[in-house]
Amino acid sequence: xxxxxxxxxxxxxxxxxxxxxxxxxxxxxxxxxxxxxxxxxxxxxxxxxxxxxxxxxxxxxxxxxxxxxxxxxxxxxxxxxxxxxxxxxxxxxxxxxxxxxxxxxxxxxxxxxxxxxxxxxx
Numbered sequence: 001x002x003x004x005x006x007x008x009x010x011x012x013x014x015x016x017x018x019x020x021x022x023x024x025x026x027x028x029x030x031x032x033x034x035x036x037x038x039x040x041x042x043x044x045x046x047x048x049x050x051x052x053x054x055x056x057x058x059x060x061x062x063x064x065x066x067x068x069x070x071x072x073x074x075x076x077x078x079x080x081x082x083x084x085x086x087x088x089x090x091x092x093x094x095x096x097x098x099x100x101x102x103x104x105x106x107x108x109x110x111x112x113x114x115x116x117x118x119x120x121x122x
Contacts, residue, residue, distance in 0.1 A: 023048050038121055040064055040074070054086040066120040068111050076105035
């Protein structure tokens with residue numbers, strides 16, 4: 001009888017740890033994923049994913065310009081809020097119920113070599 005109880009306790013402990021660290025793990029995954037996909041540095045100061053509601057809230061998102069550009073920041077979003085429809089996403093169709101973007105800065109520039117910073121996103 002002790003082994004099943006121990007397994008249940010371990011299971012709930014793992015679930016608790018995942019619930020408490022999900023935002024931190026998601027924040028690192030998003031930053032590293034964007035960097036791997038684009039080569040550009042992305043930093044966010046807070047990412048909150050709803051547990052019982054399908055919502056994402058991102059605070060202080062900054063996408064930095066590639067090397068060779070004078071301006072450091074390409075995009076500065078103090079807040080991004082998305083309320084999404086999870087069942088439709090599971091079916092392969094993206095449906096966003098509500099999107100709020102607080103855009104502070106979006107810089108499109110050309111460097112001395114004639115390259116546009118947006119070309120790094122291709």
